[in-house]
Amino acid sequence: xxxxxxxxxxxxxxxxxxxxxxxxxxxxxxxxxxxxxxxxxxxxxxxxxxxxxxxxxxxxxxxxxxxxxxxxxxxxxxxxxxxxxxxxxxxxxxxxxxxxxxxxxxxxxxxxxxxxxxxxxxxxxxxxxxxxxxxxxxxxxxxxxxxxxxxxxxxxxxxxxxxxxxxxxxxxxxxxxxxxxxxxxxxxxxxxxxxxxxxxxxxxxxxxxxxxxxxxxxxxxxxxxxxxxxxxxxxxxxxxxxxxxxxxxxxxxxxxxxxxxxxxxxxxxxxxxxxxxxxxxxxxxxxxxxxxxxxxxxxxxxxxxxxxxxxxxxxxxxxxxxxxxxxxxxxxxxxxxxxxxxxxxxxxxxxxxxxxxxxxxxxxxxxxxxxxxxxxxxxxxxxxxxxxxxxxxxxxxxxxxxxxxxxxxxxxxxxxxxxxxxxxxxxxxxxxxxxxxxxxxxxxxxxxxxxxxxxxxxxxxxxxxxxxxxxxxxxxxxxxxxxxxxxxxxxxxxxxxxxxxxxxxxxxxxxxxxxxxxxxxxxxxxxxxxxxxxxxxxxxxxxxxxxxxxxxxxxxxxxxxxxxxxxxxxxxxxxxxxxxxxxxxxxxxxxxxxxxxxxxxxxxxxxxxxxxxxxxxxxxxxx
Numbered sequence: 150x151x152x153x154x155x156x157x158x159x160x161x162x163x164x165x166x167x168x169x170x171x172x173x174x175x176x177x178x179x180x181x182x183x184x185x186x187x188x189x190x191x192x193x194x195x196x197x198x199x200x201x202x203x204x205x206x207x208x209x210x211x212x213x214x215x216x217x218x219x220x221x222x223x224x225x226x227x228x229x230x231x232x233x234x235x236x237x238x239x240x241x242x243x244x245x246x247x248x249x250x251x252x253x254x255x256x257x258x259x260x261x262x263x264x265x266x267x268x269x270x271x272x273x274x275x276x277x278x279x280x281x282x283x284x285x286x287x288x289x290x291x292x293x294x295x296x297x298x299x300x301x302x303x304x305x306x307x308x309x310x311x312x313x314x315x316x317x318x319x320x321x322x323x324x325x326x327x328x329x330x331x332x333x334x335x336x337x338x339x340x341x342x343x344x345x346x347x348x349x350x351x352x353x354x355x356x357x358x359x360x361x362x363x364x365x366x367x368x369x370x371x372x373x374x375x376x377x378x379x380x381x382x383x384x385x386x387x388x389x390x391x392x393x394x395x396x397x398x399x400x401x402x403x404x405x406x407x408x409x410x411x412x413x414x415x416x417x418x419x420x421x422x423x424x425x426x427x428x429x430x431x432x433x434x435x436x437x438x439x440x441x442x443x444x445x446x447x448x449x450x451x452x453x454x455x456x457x458x459x460x461x462x463x464x465x466x467x468x469x470x471x472x473x474x475x476x477x478x479x480x481x482x483x484x485x486x487x488x489x490x491x492x493x494x495x496x497x498x499x500x501x502x503x504x505x506x507x508x509x510x511x512x513x514x515x516x517x518x519x520x521x522x523x524x525x526x527x528x529x530x531x532x533x534x535x536x537x538x539x540x541x542x543x544x545x546x547x548x549x550x551x552x553x554x555x556x557x558x559x560x561x562x563x564x565x566x567x568x569x570x571x572x573x574x575x576x577x578x579x580x581x582x583x584x585x586x587x588x589x590x591x592x593x594x595x596x597x598x599x600x601x602x603x604x605x606x607x608x609x610x611x612x613x614x615x616x617x618x619x620x621x622x623x624x625x626x627x628x629x630x631x632x633x634x635x636x637x638x639x640x641x642x643x644x645x646x647x648x649x650x651x652x653x654x655x656x657x658x659x660x661x662x663x664x665x666x667x668x669x670x671x672x673x674x675x676x677x678x679x680x681x682x683x684x685x686x687x688x689x690x691x692x693x694x695x696x697x698x699x700x701x702x703x704x705x706x707x708x709x710x711x712x713x714x715x716x717x718x719x720x721x722x723x724x725x726x727x728x729x730x731x732x733x734x735x736x737x738x739x740x741x742x743x744x745x746x747x748x749x750x751x752x753x754x755x756x757x758x759x760x761x762x763x764x765x766x767x768x769x770x771x772x
Contacts, residue, residue: 156509163349163513164326194446196344198453201437203347205454206462208519209295216490218470218716220398221407222378222389226712227414228407231632233421236429238704240451242744243697244428245438247600249447250668250751252760256281256435257537260610263599265660269607269653276614278533280592282563284430285530287584289567292526293320295491296519302495321568323516327523328564346514351461353511357472358464358719360503365475367721373474379722381713385411395481397488406630413632420635424589427596436532444750452745455704459711467719472497530563531556587624587631587638591617594642601672603661609650616645666759669752671697687754700744707736 152160192200217225240248253259257278264270297320301312308318377388387410391398407413429435441447473481473493477500481488503511535555540547595613598605620638624631655661661677662684671691681688714729751760 152509152512153505155505156512159506159509160513160516164516166345192440192442194441194450195453197437197440197446198450199344199347199457201434201450202454202458203344203350205458206347206350207292207295207523208299208515209291211462211466211515212295212299212491212494214466215469215473215494218466219473219493220389220391220401220490221387222374223381223713223716224383224387224389224410226381226709226716227417230417230421233417233425235421235705235708236425237451237454238701238708239425240429240434240438241448241455242700242704243448243693244600245441245447245451246444246748246750247668247670248428248435248438249441249444250760251439252667254439254536255532256430257533260607263660263664264607264610265657267607267657269609269611270656271607272611273607273614274537276611276618278537280588280614280618281430281533282530284584284588285526285563286567286570287588288526289523289564290570291584292519292523293324293568296320296323296516296523298489298492299495299515299519302492302499323519324523324564324568327519328527328561347457349510350465350514351457353507353514354461354465354468356507357468357503357511358715359468360507361468361471361475361719362721364502365471369475370471370720373478379720381725383410383414385409395478397481397484397486398490400486401490406633416632416635420590420593420632420639423593423597423639426600427593428600430589430592445748448748449745452740455708455711459708460715463712463715464719467716469494469497471719472500472502476500476502527560527564531559534559583621583625583631587621587634590631590635590638591621591642593617594639594646598643598646600670603665603672603674603677604650604655605646606650606653606656608653609646609648612649613642613646616642663759666756667751669755685754685756688756689752689754691752696743696747700740703736703739703743707733707740710736 214225214229217228221228248259251259251262253262257274260274260277261270264273294316297316297318300319300323301316307315309315373394375390375394377390387402387408389402391402402408429438437450438447441450470493473496477493477496480496481493498508498511535552539555540552544551591614594617595610598613599610617638620634620641621631624634658677658680662681665674665677666681666685666688669691671694674690678688678690710729710733714726714733717723717726717729
């Protein structure tokens with residue numbers, strides 16, 4: 150595709166502006182590692198929320214979601230529960246506040262806070278660092294594949310004859326540019342550039358949705374889609390038959406294995422609830438929570454992500470999908486079994502549909518989306534290597550700027566590792582399935598129990614995680630769908646966690662008391678609470694379980710309504726749109742009173758001595 154001069158100018162101007170901003174604020178990031186990884190805990194919740202939303206607005210995920218909506222119709226609003234997308238609701242309701250109360254810098258440092266300094270804790274610390282780094286490499290590969298596929302459609306030069314190798318070459322170029330500002334600017338650079346990127350993407354999303362509504366009539370859409378495509382409801386089977394409209398789409402459904410959708414849905418819900426209860430993976434999402442000024446701001450940040458992300462993002466996804474269905478069905482059918490559904494997004498943008506200027510803005514915005522996700526992912530890697538390995542085990546007294554310089558080096562090395570793996574993975578779906586069902590599946594059991602059971606110790610955590618790794622990695626080389634393996638993986642990991650804990654001594658009670666007094670989780674903490682009350686009789690148990698559970702259920706309904714509403718709007722199904730918006734409004738009012746108005750940094754009975762040394766000035770002032 151030959152882009153007009155105006156669009157090329159917009160794209161180049163955006164890339165240049167991003168690099169300038171990254172280097173301009175790098176002096177703030179290079180003071181010390183807390184400034185580099187957490188922005189010194191000086192960033193506002195709304196800035197972190199916009200940054201987190203921008204980081205989730207990644208190009209690879211957007212290409213994947215366009216393919217899902219195209220093939221599965223409205224039922225596809227549930228398929229992202231594979232991640233699960235509703236983990237943001239669990240974070241919003243209670244887990245962000247719990248996590249931020251710890252006052253630590255990384256997920257691995259949190260493990261020390263939870264389990265102490267014994268041998269079991271050290272083993273747990275090392276294995277969660279390993280998990281975090283494998284996760285970072287996986288997501289770098291995922292982003293690299295997506296940006297290569299996207300850029301190859303728009304760039305005028307054919308860098309290699311083989312299509313996959315051509316994608317790889319473009320992925321290398323854009324990845325190298327992005328790495329420059331990420332490495333130099335740390336969390337400050339990530340957040341400030343992502344806030345800019347978010348506003349750009351929102352404008353582009355709304356514009357694409359409006360153009361789709363203007364160009365594609367309901368009659369044009371109905372002629373292209375099979376029966377059942379516009380229904381959000383489903384029964385035992387999927388009931389979307391593409392055989393007569395687009396044979397490749399029916400083959401894709403058969404290959405994905407989602408035909409028995411009720412079973413798939415139940416597995417997603419089971420897996421998603423457990424993974425959400427485990428808290429965020431030790432990547433960019435966790436870093437945003439730990440970067441918040443206070444626990445209350447961390448919860449507000451997580452809730453704000455859903456408010457600002459879902460509607461504009463799904464206007465874009467629905468707009469691109471509807472344009473493809475209305476204008477490109479002939480081209481798609483002509484591709485036969487060579488059709489790559491992950492290329493629908495760039496195909497639509499290359500189809501001379503969007504006016505010059507807007508096209509450049511959208512491409513720049515999608516490049517921004519890639520850069521956001523990539524930046525946030527890469528920023529997590531040095532936090533673990535430098536803070537949790539080098540500083541802890543090798544050189545605890547180095548000059549602060551030495552740690553920052555090491556962070557530059559580690560970031561570059563992990564980009565190289567992730568890109569190298571991306572060379573050998575042809576599809577986004579393959580990466581996503583393994584990451585969210587296999588790797589995260591092995592993470593789930595240990596990280597659920599760490600919040601809710603006092604007797605769960607460092608050894609149990611280590612053996613549960615090790616069992617998860619032992620099952621997850623072989624799945625790469627089998628034809629077993631990772632989500633189908635999840636229930637068996639979870640049971641094996643739970644058994645390893647429980648046996649590993651009960652065959653070894655409990656963790657040091659002083660460590661457990663400190664953890665409980667500061668974090669105040671609900672769950673099975675009776676013996677620890679009894680010990681805490683000997684020193685602080687005023688401290689009571691967390692009795693918010695029922696309220697939190699209700700808010701989670703309402704929150705998932707609220708989030709799903711905000712996903713479905715823009716799709717119904719773009720396809721002009723106005724009664725369904727009104728119902729979805731009404732549900733979103735009613736659930737918003739409920740959450741305002743039952744969640745937002747009841748947020749607190751710490752329970753009123755928390756001793757000030759438990760949190761001294763943190764940035765939670767409100768609590769100290771209260772005393």
